[in-house]
Amino acid sequence: TGSNEGLPGCGSIDFTVAVVLPAGGSGERTGLLTPKQFCKFLNRPLISYTIQAFERVAWIENIVVVVAKDNLDLMVNIVQQFGHKKVTVVLGGSTRHRSIFKGLQAFQGRGDESPLTKPKVVIIHDAVRPFVEEDFLLKIAVAAREQGASGAIRPLVSTVIATTSEGYLDHSLERVKYRASEMPQGFMYDIIYQAYVQCSEADFEFGTECLHLALQYCGTNAKLIEGPSTLWKVTYKRDLFAAESIIKETLSQAACVVTGVCAESTQLAHALQKRLGALDMQVDIISTLLRSTGKFISKSWNFIHVTVSNSCLEDVQELVRTFEESGHAVLYPVVLILVQLDVSEQSSASERMAMLGAIRDVATEARRRNILLYGILLNHVQGAEKWQEAVENLSQITAALIKERNPALTGQLLWV
Amino acid sequence: TGSNEGLPGCGSIDFTVAVVLPAGGSGERTGLLTPKQFCKFLNRPLISYTIQAFERVAWIENIVVVVAKDNLDLMVNIVQQFGHKKVTVVLGGSTRHRSIFKGLQAFQGRGDESPLTKPKVVIIHDAVRPFVEEDFLLKIAVAAREQGASGAIRPLVSTVIATTSEGYLDHSLERVKYRASEMPQGFMYDIIYQAYVQCSEADFEFGTECLHLALQYCGTNAKLIEGPSTLWKVTYKRDLFAAESIIKETLSQAACVVTGVCAESTQLAHALQKRLGALDMQVDIISTLLRSTGKFISKSWNFIHVTVSNSCLEDVQELVRTFEESGHAVLYPVVLILVQLDVSEQSSASERMAMLGAIRDVATEARRRNILLYGILLNHVQGAEKWQEAVENLSQITAALIKERNPALTGQLLWV
Numbered sequence: 001t002g003s004n005e006g007l008p009g010c011g012s013i014d015f016t017v018a019v020v021l022p023a024g025g026s027g028e029r030t031g032l033l034t035p036k037q038f039c040k041f042l043n044r045p046l047i048s049y050t051i052q053a054f055e056r057v058a059w060i061e062n063i064v065v066v067v068a069k070d071n072l073d074l075m076v077n078i079v080q081q082f083g084h085k086k087v088t089v090v091l092g093g094s095t096r097h098r099s100i101f102k103g104l105q106a107f108q109g110r111g112d113e114s115p116l117t118k119p120k121v122v123i124i125h126d127a128v129r130p131f132v133e134e135d136f137l138l139k140i141a142v143a144a145r146e147q148g149a150s151g152a153i154r155p156l157v158s159t160v161i162a163t164t165s166e167g168y169l170d171h172s173l174e175r176v177k178y179r180a181s182e183m184p185q186g187f188m189y190d191i192i193y194q195a196y197v198q199c200s201e202a203d204f205e206f207g208t209e210c211l212h213l214a215l216q217y218c219g220t221n222a223k224l225i226e227g228p229s230t231l232w233k234v235t236y237k238r239d240l241f242a243a244e245s246i247i248k249e250t251l252s253q254a255a256c257v258v259t260g261v262c263a264e265s266t267q268l269a270h271a272l273q274k275r276l277g278a279l280d281m282q283v284d285i286i287s288t289l290l291r292s293t294g295k296f297i298s299k300s301w302n303f304i305h306v307t308v309s310n311s312c313l314e315d316v317q318e319l320v321r322t323f324e325e326s327g328h329a330v331l332y333p334v335v336l337i338l339v340q341l342d343v344s345e346q347s348s349a350s351e352r353m354a355m356l357g358a359i360r361d362v363a364t365e366a367r368r369r370n371i372l373l374y375g376i377l378l379n380h381v382q383g384a385e386k387w388q389e390a391v392e393n394l395s396q397i398t399a400a401l402i403k404e405r406n407p408a409l410t411g412q413l414l415w416v
Numbered sequence: 417t418g419s420n421e422g423l424p425g426c427g428s429i430d431f432t433v434a435v436v437l438p439a440g441g442s443g444e445r446t447g448l449l450t451p452k453q454f455c456k457f458l459n460r461p462l463i464s465y466t467i468q469a470f471e472r473v474a475w476i477e478n479i480v481v482v483v484a485k486d487n488l489d490l491m492v493n494i495v496q497q498f499g500h501k502k503v504t505v506v507l508g509g510s511t512r513h514r515s516i517f518k519g520l521q522a523f524q525g526r527g528d529e530s531p532l533t534k535p536k537v538v539i540i541h542d543a544v545r546p547f548v549e550e551d552f553l554l555k556i557a558v559a560a561r562e563q564g565a566s567g568a569i570r571p572l573v574s575t576v577i578a579t580t581s582e583g584y585l586d587h588s589l590e591r592v593k594y595r596a597s598e599m600p601q602g603f604m605y606d607i608i609y610q611a612y613v614q615c616s617e618a619d620f621e622f623g624t625e626c627l628h629l630a631l632q633y634c635g636t637n638a639k640l641i642e643g644p645s646t647l648w649k650v651t652y653k654r655d656l657f658a659a660e661s662i663i664k665e666t667l668s669q670a671a672c673v674v675t676g677v678c679a680e681s682t683q684l685a686h687a688l689q690k691r692l693g694a695l696d697m698q699v700d701i702i703s704t705l706l707r708s709t710g711k712f713i714s715k716s717w718n719f720i721h722v723t724v725s726n727s728c729l730e731d732v733q734e735l736v737r738t739f740e741e742s743g744h745a746v747l748y749p750v751v752l753i754l755v756q757l758d759v760s761e762q763s764s765a766s767e768r769m770a771m772l773g774a775i776r777d778v779a780t781e782a783r784r785r786n787i788l789l790y791g792i793l794l795n796h797v798q799g800a801e802k803w804q805e806a807v808e809n810l811s812q813i814t815a816a817l818i819k820e821r822n823p824a825l826t827g828q829l830l831w832v
């Protein structure tokens with residue numbers, strides 16, 4: 001990081017940018033006991049996904065996460081467990097505005113702590129909006145640099161109406177003249193910091209809009225930029241469901257088939273590639289993962305290891321070790337499907353039972369490392385039509401395992 | 417239906433109520449090609465779930481669904497396939513208001529069609545808000561009867577801001593004074609019908625709020641009632657994900673374990689009941705489903721058939737036939753899990769292979785009837801601790817199959 005001039009993909013960012021992420025909310029609206037930013041899906045709390053969205057942006061230097069005292073240890077553990085590198089955790093205040101101000105103060109070096117470098121621009125975001133993307137952050141940062149302040153807006157979803165004090169319709173607003181104010185918002189650091197220094201106790205206690213403070217105390221009219229619908233705020237339990245489904249769908253978009261050198265495996269891999277392609281999955285085929293030094297491992301969260309007869313468990317153990325060493329499964333569970341093409345037709349039932357036992361043992365170990373291992377045994381049936389049908393079934397089962405990422409089904413040997 | 421005075425659960429509804437459901441939208445915001453009201457999850461289009469929400473309310477007599485010409489055949493097929501009994505499908509107009517007016521006209525008996533009986537109160541709702549519940553519909557209907565018009569409102573999720581013509585912040589609205597106008601809305605039929613008769617071409621072309629028309633043309637100030645968050649509108653793809661997850665969660669709340677008369681089955685059933693209970697599932701145990709004449713069948717969408725050794729496939733076939741005859745699987749896929757407790761320890765691998773083949777054949781047939789059949793083979797391991805662990809694994813797998821309802825995994829024999 002540091003100075004980013006001329007780096008590809010950094011757009012026109014030639015100034016320093018940091019993020020403040022207030023994460024003190026209690027989340028009573030989800031209907032869950034845990035504050036929603038700490039609710040987990042795929043074994044990871046929502047706030048870690050949001051942090052990751054900023055951490056992968058090269059021109060963002062620091063992320064200050066502001067939490068309530070009760071959640072301080074939890075947050076420090078999350079940063080450690082998921083390997084977040086740009087995060088500083090600080091204690092919040094009793095309201096949202098007080099927490100944001102505390103976050104901004106982390107760049108001022110109060111007391112004897114060594115301060116973070118004061119950025120030119122600070123982006124303020126919600127911990128519960130995990131799908132913010134680099135291109136939009138770039139727009140917000142550049143507009144904040146140019147105008148002093150900037151904020152995401154969205155068209156209104158519903159008509160907004162004014163009500164009488166007795167609960168009757170008074171009038172409805174003209175929808176085209178208004179927008180919903182969302183996050184992220186961007187500010188010249190000095191502007192938003194001065195706004196907080198000057199603002200009243202009433203602002204700290206009841207205010208919600210940072211944009212409003214910048215306008216009132218610094219005379220800065222924020223530039224408003226329409227953001228994508230993916231900026232939405234995870235508020236209710238249904239939003240957690242939606243977020244989990246979106247992450248699962250994203251993880252399922254690509255798979256890598258590893259074939260070894262056997263001709264039959266390669267043929268099956270190509271048939272799978274075609275059919276998974278029809279299910280909107282992008283499939284790469286390679287002969288071995290072990291010699292590809294991370295190139296394919298980092299591209300996908302799903303691996304299908306195709307072998308002929310039962311020579312493969314050692315390979316699979318080695319694959320599991322490779323994933324472990326790469327740290328690839330820290331952020332998301334990796335799916336590893338072992339497809340065994342049974343060409344002999346005489347392989348006995350007891351051989352198959354032995355294979356099941358072996359897979360189960362490897363799977364139990366792998367699951368502890370966030371690697372989900374499943375086995376599929378494919379009988380080589382005679383006749384083109386029956387074979388087509390078998391491959392179609394294999395594809396359906398493979399796609400289902402990848403999409404659902406269910407830990408309870410690991411170690412099973414399925415049959416096609 | 418008809419007159420409902422004094423019926424338990426009908427509250428104070430002593431007047432006739434019908435529903436108009438405009439379903440003409442094109443749904444470009446979901447990012448999908450299909451209009452969102454016709455997008456499917458669990459094999460059923462969204463609009464059928466919404467229709468079902470009204471159809472199960474005893475005091476609602478008619479549901480008029482208004483569709484675009486292109487979707488007329490599709491809609492008629494949906495009504496037939498899912499057995500909707502209270503629905504009349506009519507052709508819509510070129511805008512939302514024109515479509516609602518067409519829906520209202522279905523109660524006027526134009527031309528030579530035999531008209532629907534004109535209701536005292538009409539509820540207007542969106543086809544893409546499937547989770548509306550009877551208690552809220554009751555509030556809306558009663559308030560419409562008393563005040564002439566009523567509408568659901570929700571607190572604003574985001575701050576609403578006014579923008580300058582150059583895209584800068586002008587001012588933000590005081591959140592407490594405003595509400596989001598949602599659906600359903602209720603009207604005295606004569607009031608909303610007269611409002612449409614009198615309204616202008618501009619209203620038909622550009623208007624969105626029925627409440628506004630009732631106010632402008634009939635002087636009726638609608639009573640506004642805060643609704644639950646579940647009234648939200650399915651707008652984006654993530655909302656379809658959320659709706660699917662909510663339905664799946666609801667279907668997974670209860671299961672029924674069928675044991676036969678064997679003591680070991682009954683014992684296992686009680687262990688399962690306890691552990692599934694810890695996963696928030698309400699479990700009933702019965703000895704046989706076949707003689708219970710629909711009582712348990714209608715209560716649950718999940719059945720776990722526990723048997724000892726392989727005597728059970730005929731029972732399962734008979735269960736599948738029972739579900740078929742009951743029509744239970746028309747609206748939702750029914751999960752049927754065959755748990756076989758293997759106490760002999762000598763049952764050979766080839767016997768197990770035979771069982772797999774048999775399950776698969778029954779499952780293929782059952783799946784065509786929306787019945788998802790899975791097999792689980794449980795080895796009776798020695799030692800209390802190992803047995804506890806096995807039962808825990810069984811519960812995890814059972815819960816996963818029930819929660820995911822995945823057709824691709826039917827016919828599999830899983831192993832614990």
Ligand SMILES: [Mg+2]
Nearest residue numbers: 208209210211
């Ligand atoms: Mg704000």
Ligand SMILES: [Mg+2]
Nearest residue numbers: 624625626627
């Ligand atoms: Mg309306």
